Amino acid sequence: MRHTISVLVENKFGVLSRIAGLFSGRGFNIESLSVAESLDPKVSRMTVVTRGDDKVIEQVTKQLNKLVDVIKVIDHTEEKFVDRELALIKVNAEPQLREEILRITEIFRGKVVDVSPKTYTVEVTGDEEKVDAFIEMVKPLGVKEIARTGRIAMSRGSKALTT
Amino acid sequence: MKKTGAEIFIECLTKEGVQVIFGYPGGAVLPLYDILFKTHIRHILVRHEQGAVHAADGYARATGKVGVCLVTSGPGATNTVTGIATAYMDSIPIVVFTGQVPTAMIGNDAFQEADIVGITRPCTKHSYLVKDANNLATVIREAFYIASTGKPGPVLVDIPKDVMTASAAFKYPEKVHVRGYQPTYEGHIGQIKKVADAMAMSQKPLLFIGGGIISSSASNELLELSEATHIPVTTTLMGLGGFPSNHPLSLGMCGMHGTYTSNMSLTNTDLIIGIGARFDDRVTGKVDEFAAGAKVIHIDIDPTSIGKNVIAHIPIVGDAKDILKKLISMIKKEKVNWKKKHHEWLTQIEEWKGKHPIAYKQSKKVIKPQFVIEQIYEVTKGDAIITTEVGQNQMWTAQYYKFKKPRTLITSGGLGTMGYGFPAAIGAQVAFPNKIIFDIAGDGSIQMNIQELATAVQYRLPVKVAILNNCFLGMVRQWQELFYDRRYSYTCLESHPDFVKLAEAYGAVGLRAEHPDDVKKVLKEAIKTPKPVLIDFIVDREENVYPMVPAGAPISKMLLV
Numbered sequence: 001m002r003h004t005i006s007v008l009v010e011n012k013f014g015v016l017s018r019i020a021g022l023f024s025g026r027g028f029n030i031e032s033l034s035v036a037e038s039l040d041p042k043v044s045r046m047t048v049v050t051r052g053d054d055k056v057i058e059q060v061t062k063q064l065n066k067l068v069d070v071i072k073v074i075d076h077t078e079e080k081f082v083d084r085e086l087a088l089i090k091v092n093a094e095p096q097l098r099e100e101i102l103r104i105t106e107i108f109r110g111k112v113v114d115v116s117p118k119t120y121t122v123e124v125t126g127d128e129e130k131v132d133a134f135i136e137m138v139k140p141l142g143v144k145e146i147a148r149t150g151r152i153a154m155s156r157g158s159k160a161l162t163t
Numbered sequence: 164m165k166k167t168g169a170e171i172f173i174e175c176l177t178k179e180g181v182q183v184i185f186g187y188p189g190g191a192v193l194p195l196y197d198i199l200f201k202t203h204i205r206h207i208l209v210r211h212e213q214g215a216v217h218a219a220d221g222y223a224r225a226t227g228k229v230g231v232c233l234v235t236s237g238p239g240a241t242n243t244v245t246g247i248a249t250a251y252m253d254s255i256p257i258v259v260f261t262g263q264v265p266t267a268m269i270g271n272d273a274f275q276e277a278d279i280v281g282i283t284r285p286c287t288k289h290s291y292l293v294k295d296a297n298n299l300a301t302v303i304r305e306a307f308y309i310a311s312t313g314k315p316g317p318v319l320v321d322i323p324k325d326v327m328t329a330s331a332a333f334k335y336p337e338k339v340h341v342r343g344y345q346p347t348y349e350g351h352i353g354q355i356k357k358v359a360d361a362m363a364m365s366q367k368p369l370l371f372i373g374g375g376i377i378s379s380s381a382s383n384e385l386l387e388l389s390e391a392t393h394i395p396v397t398t399t400l401m402g403l404g405g406f407p408s409n410h411p412l413s414l415g416m417c418g419m420h421g422t423y424t425s426n427m428s429l430t431n432t433d434l435i436i437g438i439g440a441r442f443d444d445r446v447t448g449k450v451d452e453f454a455a456g457a458k459v460i461h462i463d464i465d466p467t468s469i470g471k472n473v474i475a476h477i478p479i480v481g482d483a484k485d486i487l488k489k490l491i492s493m494i495k496k497e498k499v500n501w502k503k504k505h506h507e508w509l510t511q512i513e514e515w516k517g518k519h520p521i522a523y524k525q526s527k528k529v530i531k532p533q534f535v536i537e538q539i540y541e542v543t544k545g546d547a548i549i550t551t552e553v554g555q556n557q558m559w560t561a562q563y564y565k566f567k568k569p570r571t572l573i574t575s576g577g578l579g580t581m582g583y584g585f586p587a588a589i590g591a592q593v594a595f596p597n598k599i600i601f602d603i604a605g606d607g608s609i610q611m612n613i614q615e616l617a618t619a620v621q622y623r624l625p626v627k628v629a630i631l632n633n634c635f636l637g638m639v640r641q642w643q644e645l646f647y648d649r650r651y652s653y654t655c656l657e658s659h660p661d662f663v664k665l666a667e668a669y670g671a672v673g674l675r676a677e678h679p680d681d682v683k684k685v686l687k688e689a690i691k692t693p694k695p696v697l698i699d700f701i702v703d704r705e706e707n708v709y710p711m712v713p714a715g716a717p718i719s720k721m722l723l724v
C-alpha cells in the first residue's frame with residue numbers, strides 16, 4: 001500500500017542524504033520526496049511517498065525516527081489528510097491550439113505563467129490525480145517538458161505538526 | 164574564554180573522562196597531535212587505523228566506557244571504515260575523530276580529502292562535520308552522549324584542520340539536549356505485567372538473551388529472574404557471558420553453531436522471552452519455522468529491532484535492566500510454584516543435554532582445536548578476557564570456553580570481521596593491564612592485523628594470541644566440504660610465515676605446539692611470560708564445527724558430529 005509520510009528534521013547539512021541513504025540502504029522505495037523549510041527555519045519538513053506492506057512501513061517509520069536528526073514522523077495514511085502537488089507544463093502553443101489550452105487550463109483552474117511565440121507554460125496544482133489528468137488532456141497537443149514537485153501533505157482539522 | 168579548536172578538543176575529552184586514545188597521525192590532524200604531546204591523555208600509536216578502531220572498540224567492550232580514536236583525513240579516515248562498521252553492527256560505543264582538509268578546500272578533491280561523513284553514514288549511529296570551532300564543544304559533548312546512550316554505537320566527528328587552529332569562545336556545555344534523540348529507558352508497566360502473566364501461564368518458557376543484557380549491565384537481574392522462575396536461558400553469540408555458562412539453567416549458545424539443547428528448546432518452547440537480541444538470521448535459521456508454536460516477548464531498547472525479523476506478541480521498548488527489575492518484583496507476587504510448573508520442561512531439557520552435549524573426538528596424535536580452547540579455559544580458570552577472530556576459531560571459542568561473566572567475550576558478531584580480535588585484545592589489555600587477555604585466532608584472520616604486534620610490543624601489552632593453525636580459511640573450507648563437494652577453491656593457505664620467528668622479529672615471544680601433550684605446557688609458559696606471546700597451535704586441519712545448521716534450514720535440523 002502507498003503511504004504519505006511527513007517528517008520534521010533538523011535543517012542541517014547532510015540531513016537529506018541521511019534520509020535518502022536510509023531508504024536506499026534498506027531497500028525501501030521512494031515514489032516522491034519534497035523538502036523545504038518549515039515554520040521554524042531550523043526545521044525542514046519532508047514529505048515522502050512510499051510503498052510497502054505494514055511490516056515495511058512500520059520499519060520505515062521506526063528507522064526514520066531512529067535518525068538523530070529526525071524530530072517527528074507521521075504517517076498520514078492512518079488519518080484524514082489533504083495533499084497537493086504542483087506542476088509546470090510547457091505545452092506547444094501554435095496559434096490554432098491556444099484557445100484549447102486556455103480552455104483546459106480554465107477547467108483545471110490552472111494558470112498560464114509564461115508565454116512564448118510557440119509555447120505556453122501552465123501551472124497546475126491539485127492532488128496527483130488532477131495533475132495527471134491535466135497532463136493527459138494536453139498531451140495530444142504536444143507537451144515539451146514537465147516539472148512536478150512531488151506530494152506535500154497535511155492532516156485535516158486543527159491538529160498541527162510542529163516540534 | 165577563547166581557546167583554539169585543538170584546546171577545546173582536549174578540554175572536552177578530559178571532561179568526558181577519556182583516559183586513552185587509539186590513533187595514528189597525519190597532516191590533517193597535526194594540530195591535535197601537537198596538543199596531545201603536552202597532555203596527560205594517553206595515546207596508543209597503532210600500526211594501521213583499522214587497528215585503532217578495533218582497539219577502541221575492544222576497550223569499550225571490556226570496560227563499558229566509550230572508546231576513542233583519532234586518525235588523519237583521506238586514507239587515515241577510510242581505513243577506519245571496517246572498524247566503524249564492526250562497532251555499528253554490535254552496538255559498541257566509540258567516538259572516531261577524523262581530521263579533514265581545511266573548510267575552504269572541502270569539495271575540491273584536495274590532497275587527502277575523503278568525504279568520510281558520507282562514506283560512513285550507513286554504519287555510524289550519527290556523524291558530524293564540524294565547520295566552525297564555536298560548535299566543536301557541543302558536537303563533542305553530543306557525540307559522546309549519543310555513542311553511549313540508548314542503543315550504543317559509533318559516532319564520527321570530522322574536524323577540518325582550520326577548525327583545530329581557529330580560536331573560539333569556550334564554554335563546556337554541561338547539559339546535552341538533542342531533540343530528535345530521546346531513547347526510551349523505562350519499560351511500559353502494562354506490557355511488563357503482560358510478560359509476567361505470560362510467564363505464569365507458560366509450560367515451556369525460555370529466556371533468549373542477546374548482547375543487550377551486557378550493554379545494559381543486566382546480568383545480575385537476569386540471573387535472579389531465571390533462578391526465581393526456573394526458566395532456562397539460551398544466548399546468542401553476543402549474549403555469551405551474560406549468564407554463567409556453568410549454571411544448570413544455562414543451555415549455551417543457540418543458532419547456526421548453537422547447542423542441540425538450545426536449538427531444540429527454541430523450537431519447542433511455548434514462550435520466548437527475548438531480551439536485547441535481534442533475532443538475526445544466524446540465530447533463527449529458516450525464519451518461518453522459527454519457534455512456530457511460541458508466543459514471543461521481545462524486550463529491546465531499539466524499536467527498529469522489534470518486529471523486524473520475528474513478530475513480537477508482547478513488544479517492550481526500554482532498557483533491559485529497568486524492565487527486568489520491574490518484572491522480578493511482579494514475578495515475586497505471582498502465586499506460582501515455578502519449579503513444579505517447569506519440572507517437565509526442564510526434564511526434557513536435561514534429556515537433550517545428555518543426548519547431544521557439545522563434543523568432539525579427542526586425539527592422542529594431533530591437536531584438536533577444541534581441546535586448545537578447553538585448555539585455555541582451564542589454565543585461565545575462566546577468568547581471562549577472550550577475544551576472537553572470525554571463523555571456526557570464533558565458534559569453537561563460543562562453544563568450549565565457559566564464559567561466566569559479562570564482558571569476558573569480545574568478538575565481532577554482526578559484521579564477522581576477520582582481523583578484529585587481535586587489536587581488540589590490545590584495547591582490552593590497555594584497559595586491564597593485569598588481566599590475562601587471549602585472542603583466539605585462525606591463521607588466516609591473524610594475518611589481517613598482524614602488524615599490531617609492534618603496538619603490543621611498544622606498549623608492553625602482554626596480550627596472548629592462540630593461533631589455531633589449520634593452514635586453511637577453515638570456516639569457508641568447512642562450507643566447501645559440506646556444500647560444495649569438497650572443492651576447496653582458494654581456501655588453502657599454502658604459504659605461511661613462521662609465526663614463531665615472526666613474533667620474535669617483532670620483539671614478542673613465539674611458541675609452538677604440535678602435539679596434544681604440549682598444549683597445556685605452552686599455555687602455562689605463555690601466561691607466565693610478561694610479554695606479548697604468539698602461540699602457533701598446529702591443529703587437525705579438517706576439523707569441523709558441529710553442530711551446524713545449514714544456511715536457510717530450520718534450526719532444529721542440525722548436522723551433529
Ligand SMILES: Cc1ncc(C[n+]2csc(CCOP(=O)(O)OP(=O)(O)O)c2C)c(N)n1
Pocket residue numbers: 552553554555556557579580581582604605606607608609631633635636637638639
Ligand atoms: C575481513 C573478512 N574477509 C573475509 C571473511 C570471510 N570469512 C569468514 S570465516 C573465514 C575464514 C577464516 O579463516 P581463519 O582465520 O584461518 O580461521 P578458521 O576458520 O580456520 O578458524 C573467511 C575468509 C570475513 N569474515 N572477514
